[in-house]
Amino acid sequence: MLNKSHFAFLDEGSKKEIRRTILKAVAIPGYQVPFASREMPIARGWGTGGLQITLSLIGKKDVLKVIDQGADESVNAVNIKKLVQLTTGVELTEQTKTATLIQSRHRIPEVPLTDDQILILQVPEPEPLRAYEAKKSVTKLLHSEQEYSGAWLMLFEQIMKYGTISTGADHPVYVNDRYVMAPSPIPRFDNPKMNQSEALILLGAGREKKIYAIPPYTDVASLAFDDYLFRTExxxxxxxxxxxxxxxxxxxxxxxxxxxxxxxxxxxxxxxxxxxxxxxxxxxxxxx
Structure with missing residues (x-):
């Protein structure tokens, strides 16, 4: 049954604020824009950031696809689809080609995305520098000064310990030759799909209250050394x-x-x- 109190669950003021945040994120690729993350009927850490982006952008003519680690039928994906459909009545699909909005946890679909699609990635930890710097005030300063030696040092330590870069997922990327960004916990295999993507890619972290973006046709390069190249699985x-x-x-x-x-x-x-x-x-x- 369609919920008629608010189309797409959120009130119009909340959706406008999130849309403004998205516009700023698109204007500054890779930059984490803070937003007033709302309470959602799912637990924080289970896709509230991505869900708020989806609910703010979705229209009656949209076709929605939701995947969780590559699966359309997982508990997380099914419950998110139910919530969106109950509050919008939009069409659902499992086919990547027919979807206009794709919300995903931990994967980018295998079918290449097009310029009339938006990919929304759920993000647990948006800060790529958090592993070696806990203070937000310091990480903001490091981003502003483009001081990323700590990120390079982490990769160097992996090489010294394992003989290769051993990042399993969420391998940091350089966006538009400016910001080091966490691509969400997608496998390394999916990182190259972000580079020059035809689709707009939006990333939402509800618990951390951050939204960031990769606009279409943006340069995205995975961090690596000249003598230890980035390799996918x-x-x-x-x-x-x-x-x-x-x-x-x-x-x-x-x-x-x-x-x-x-x-x-x-x-x-x-x-x-x-x-x-x-x-x-x-x-x-x-x-x-």
Whole structure:
């Protein structure tokens, strides 16, 4: 049943304030803009920042897709979709191509995004300098002076300890040759998708009360050294055991019966679309 008290749950004043914050974030790529994060009917840390952006931007004609670590059917994704649909009545989809708004936790879809789409990423910790500086006043000063030696030192320590840059996710990026930014806990595999993206990318941290953005066609480079280059997760010679996809982010599984190692597309809707397309081709060839 559609909630008629406020379209998209938030009152109009709240949505206007968040939209103004988004405009400032778009105008200064990678810069963390503070905003008055509202109380939401989900716990902080479960996507309140991304949800507030979605509810502030969504219109009656929008088509929404929500994913959680690549899955459309996870508890987090399903509950967010329910809340948005109950308060807007908008159409939901699992197909990346048909969505106008995509809210995501920990992944960027495998299907390339277009200039008529907006990707909204949920962010637990927006400050890329927090690992070595706890004070917000100091991190703001470091950003203003473009003093990022601490971030480089963290990567150097990884190389000294492990022989390579070992960041698993949330590998910091340089945006527009100005700000070092936390890309949210997406895998390294997804970092290159941010560079020169056709879609607008918005990042929201509800608990930390920050919104930041990567406008379309913005330069985004993952931090790395000249002699220790940035590398994504390596899936060379590996393919999805369901749809046969290669060149995508894969989850490593163990078959319960054979105990053999298997790989499967992390992006579930991408995998299902490939499977459905293959099945249709097989039926068509049989009919012919």
């Amino acid at each position: 390596d899936f060379t010679d590996k393919s999805c055991h369901l749809c046969g996809a290669t060149g995508v982010f894969l989850d490593e599984l163990i078959d319960d019966h054979t105990q053999q190692k298997l790989f499967q597309c992390n992006d579930t809707s991408f995998c299902m679309e490939r499977l459905n397309s293959t099945q249709k081709e097989e039926v068509g060839s049989i009919d012919a």
